[in-house]
Amino acid sequence: MRRPQADTFDALRAAFRWEIPATFNFATDVVDAWAREPARPALLWSNAAGEERRYTFAEIASLSSRLANVLRSAGVRQGDRVVVMLPRLPAWQIAMVACLRLGAVPIPSIEMLTADDIAYRVEASQAVAAVTTAANTGKFAGLPGVVVRVAVGGSEGWIDFDSAIAAASDSCPAATVGAEDPAMLFFTSGSTGKPKGVLHAARALFAWRNAMWFWPDLTERDVMWCTADTGWAKAGTSVLIGPWSCGAAVVFHDGPFDARRRFELIQRYRVSVFCAPNTELRRLVLEDVSAFDLSSLRASLSGGESVNPEIVTRWEAMTGCRLLEAYGQTEGLMLVTNHALLPPRAASMGKPYPGLDAAVVSVDRTRLLGSDEVGVLAIRQPQPMHMLGYWRDPQRTAADRVTIDGVDWHLTGDLVTMDADGYIFYQGRDDDIIGSAGYRIGPAEVENALMQHDAIAECAAVASPDDARGEVVKAFIVLKPGVAPSDALASEIQEHAKRVTAPYKYPRRIEFVADLPKTPTGKTRRRELRDLEYRRAGKM
Numbered sequence: 165m166r167r168p169q170a171d172t173f174d175a176l177r178a179a180f181r182w183e184i185p186a187t188f189n190f191a192t193d194v195v196d197a198w199a200r201e202p203a204r205p206a207l208l209w210s211n212a213a214g215e216e217r218r219y220t221f222a223e224i225a226s227l228s229s230r231l232a233n234v235l236r237s238a239g240v241r242q243g244d245r246v247v248v249m250l251p252r253l254p255a256w257q258i259a260m261v262a263c264l265r266l267g268a269v270p271i272p273s274i275e276m277l278t279a280d281d282i283a284y285r286v287e288a289s290q291a292v293a294a295v296t297t298a299a300n301t302g303k304f305a306g307l308p309g310v311v312v313r314v315a316v317g318g319s320e321g322w323i324d325f326d327s328a329i330a331a332a333s334d335s336c337p338a339a340t341v342g343a344e345d346p347a348m349l350f351f352t353s354g355s356t357g358k359p360k361g362v363l364h365a366a367r368a369l370f371a372w373r374n375a376m377w378f379w380p381d382l383t384e385r386d387v388m389w390c391t392a393d394t395g396w397a398k399a400g401t402s403v404l405i406g407p408w409s410c411g412a413a414v415v416f417h418d419g420p421f422d423a424r425r426r427f428e429l430i431q432r433y434r435v436s437v438f439c440a441p442n443t444e445l446r447r448l449v450l451e452d453v454s455a456f457d458l459s460s461l462r463a464s465l466s467g468g469e470s471v472n473p474e475i476v477t478r479w480e481a482m483t484g485c486r487l488l489e490a491y492g493q494t495e496g497l498m499l500v501t502n503h504a505l506l507p508p509r510a511a512s513m514g515k516p517y518p519g520l521d522a523a524v525v526s527v528d529r530t531r532l533l534g535s536d537e538v539g540v541l542a543i544r545q546p547q548p549m550h551m552l553g554y555w556r557d558p559q560r561t562a563a564d565r566v567t568i569d570g571v572d573w574h575l576t577g578d579l580v581t582m583d584a585d586g587y588i589f590y591q592g593r594d595d596d597i598i599g600s601a602g603y604r605i606g607p608a609e610v611e612n613a614l615m616q617h618d619a620i621a622e623c624a625a626v627a628s629p630d631d632a633r634g635e636v637v638k639a640f641i642v643l644k645p646g647v648a649p650s651d652a653l654a655s656e657i658q659e660h661a662k663r664v665t666a667p668y669k670y671p672r673r674i675e676f677v678a679d680l681p682k683t684p685t686g687k688t689r690r691r692e693l694r695d696l697e698y699r700r701a702g703k704m
Contacts (some may be wrong), residue, residue, distance in 0.1 A: 165370075167377050171517065173506040176378065176687040180518035184343055184548055188366040191265035193339045194409050198384075205413040208387070208433050209254050212419030217254060221408075230329045231314075235266060235293065237332075238323065242267030242339045245291040245349060247282065247310070249273040249300060249395070249438075252418040255316045255325060256394050259295040260404055264347065264369075267339030268293075273350045274395030276666040281304040285351055286310060289555065295325070343367040349555060350397045352494040353597060353606030361555025362397070362494045371519075371548040373409035375401045375498040378517045379490050380437045380463040380690035384411030387460070389430070390439035391417075396602070397494040398468060402439050423447050427456045435437055439465035442632055443601040445487075449478040462487045463504065467492055468602035469634045469691035470590060473510070490514060491590065493576055494604075495564075496543055496550045500588050512587040513580075520547060524582050525573060527594065529566045533582075538591055541580040542566070542573035550574060596690045598627040600635050605669050607690060610637055613664040614671070617657055619647045619665065624680050626694040628673050629701040639671035640693055641647040644678060649676035650682060 168179035185193075191703055198204050198221040205524065207219040219227075240246060246263050248270045250256040263270040273282070275297075282548055283304050285291070293311050296303075298317035318324035341347065346367040351359040376382035390402035400406075407414045415433050419425065426448060430438060438461060440448070445466060463486045464479060476487050491513040492498035500522065502514035516522040521544035524533040533539040545565070553561035564575050579591040597603040610625035621644045627636035641657070643649060654674040661670035681689040 165373075168518070171505070173503050176503075176505065177515075177518040182371075182519050182548055184367050184370060187340055187342055188370040189224075189264065189267070189338050189341045190347075190366075190369050190405060190703075191232075191261050193370075194405075195228065195261055196223055196225050198408070198411050204384075204411065206408065207254060207257060207414055207416060209416045209418070210429065211417065212422075212425075216333050219254060220524075223489065224257060224261060226259045226334040227329060229263055229334045230332040231258055231262035232265040232336045233326075233332045233334075234314070234323065234328045235262060235268070236313060236336070238293070238314075240266060240268050240293050240312055242341075243346065244268045244293065245271055245289040246293040246295065246312075247271045247273055247286065247289075249277065249282070249292050249294065249296040250316065251275050251297065252416050253297075253316060254392060254416070255295070257404060257697045258329075259314075264341075265336060265338045266474070267341050267345070269327075269346050269349050269363075269410060271351070272395050272399065273351070273395050274666070275300060276668060277303070277395075278663075279305070279666055280664065281666055283307060285361075288351075288358075288361060289349060298322075312403050341366045341663055343370070343550070346552065348400060350400070350494050352397070353604045353609060357606075357608050359609070360438050360557065360560060360604065362551045363555050365552045366470040367548050368497070368550065370409075372401045372405045372497055374517055374519060375490075375492075375501075376406040376410050376412070378503055379498060380439075380465055381504055382407060382410040382412050382437060386410070386412040386436045387415060387433055388412050388437040388439070389415035389417075389433070389435045390666075391426075391441075391444060392439070392466075392602075397497060398492075398602075401463075401492075401497045402467075421447070427451060427453055427458070430458060430461065431456045434460040434462050437463045437465065439467070441466060441602040442469045442471045445471060445475050445479055446632060449475055449482065453482050458483050463488060464473060465490065467498060469599055472566075483499060491578075491588070493578075494551075495574065495576070496547065499543060499549075499576075500541075509551075509583075510588045512583075512589050514588065515551075515586050516588075520544070520549065522588065523573065524580060525566060525568065525575060527579075528576070530568070532568060535584045538579055538581055540594055541576045541578045543576065545572040545574055547574075596626065598625070598635055598637055600627075600630075600637065600668070601633040603668050605615075605637055609665060610639065610669050610671060611660065613661045613676070614639060614641070614657065616664055617660045619643055619653060620657070621645075622680055622688075624688045624693055625671060626690050626697060628694075628697040629703050630672075637669065638673040638675065638693075638697060640675050640677050640680060642677060
């Protein structure tokens with residue numbers, strides 16, 4: 165597939181044609197291909213302690229081949245699911261590429277997951293293997309189905325990552341992976357029930373280079389730094405698959421958020437493309453950057469949540485480069501972009517990528533809407549960047565599809581308008597998903613955790629507007645008879661939620677109420693509570 169050249173974004177769209185290969189293995193077709201240039205840099209890693217490592221594509225090819233041999237010898241086969249739960253360590257890239265080399269299906273997972281979170285993912289996916297750190301091995305206790313266990317730092321009963329790689333051969337025959345074969349599995353929050361598995365095919369991994377071609381216009385001359393967590397789908401496109409498909413080197417920093425450190429690393433590694441969410445940018449624009457050389461930056465990116473206009477203005481003034489926002493979701497990764505060739509339009513997410521057709525569908529799912537009408541953003545199917553479907557859940561997959569005038573569309577769940585020129589404007593969600601600092605949080609996950617507290621009779625988790633995070637989780641709680649509300653109890657409930665589920669889901673705001681609004685059939689009206697929060701904040 166060739167990258168088209170044009171003078172305008174619309175001309176790029178007109179010139180683009182999909183050329184999906186019959187087979188695609190990211191390890192061989194991308195990593196090994198770039199490894200033919202022995203000195204080509206792939207990974208620039210550092211941590212908060214000041215340690216640093218640099219890897220070429222040739223080194224990543226060798227190390228991932230060694231780990232692939234370790235996994236294969238231990239019993240991992242093509243199609244097997246492997247939980248990869250690692251922080252921002254080079255082991256993450258090595259493990260992900262090793263799985264793909266074998267044709268195994270990695271499940272990227274954030275470290276904040278609890279034992280219960282992991283147990284659900286393992287059971288749902290029937291994962292047979294896990295790669296994690298020594299500190300996290302205890303979370304896999306009692307999961308007999310995970311028969312292959314590899315730990316960075318070693319742990320009793322686990323294969324030691326480094327020593328096993330050192331002893332293994334770097335000659336590893338790679339799997340032949342068909343374009344429609346499963347290649348990567350993410351878990352993402354839904355508006356009801358447990359997280360849903362989003363299964364992507366090998367052709368999606370091939371197609372994700374589009375996100376880098378038609379967003380920052382990435383090339384092999386670039387150094388890209390995306391600060392996304394390793395369990396996010398965003399890391400798949402903007403840390404691993406996308407940049408390396410273009411031959412770009414990536415910066416990978418393991419450490420807590422430190423605004424000044426961000427600018428130090430941009431200067432040190434001559435980062436040319438920097439990607440961060442609105443939550444980070446809000447803090448970065450408060451820094452005095454006069455002492456830093458930021459001349460290497462040519463593009464800045466943000467996705468996952470809208471960036472406030474004043475933040476955009478301040479960031480562009482302090483860095484001298486345009487901030488390009490984009491919209492995406494786990495099911496299709498990045499879908500709508502503000503490309504450098506696309507004239508900006510205030511508050512717009514941009515236009516659909518080349519090779520992708522989008523429309524606005526009426527909320528009742530019966531028709532396509534015209535300019536400036538509010539409806540659900542829909543992506544025409546089939547679409548190479550899009551998921552195979554929800555993991556072993558054809559009913560849920562079908563529920564998000566609609567056929568109008570003989571054309572199939574996937575409904576994203578996001579309400580938008582599209583103007584006469586094709587620019588798309590976000591209007592909100594048509595379900596109860598909470599978007600906080602780039603995380604998607606399902607209300608049922610929060611409510612299930614809260615209901616394990618002895619003091620709670622009923623609860624509802626909804627989005628509450630927040631200037632820093634976009635939205636935060638708010639819990640409306642009905643206490644059991646005889647239990648008195650108090651600030652101390654609210655704090656206790658918050659700490660309980662952090663222990664039971666991943667900490668990013670805990671309710672930052674709690675309100676004790678006498679009862680919850682219900683439908684005639686007894687279902688909680690979350691939308692009514694969410695609207696109440698937005699009215700209180702003057703957002704409606």
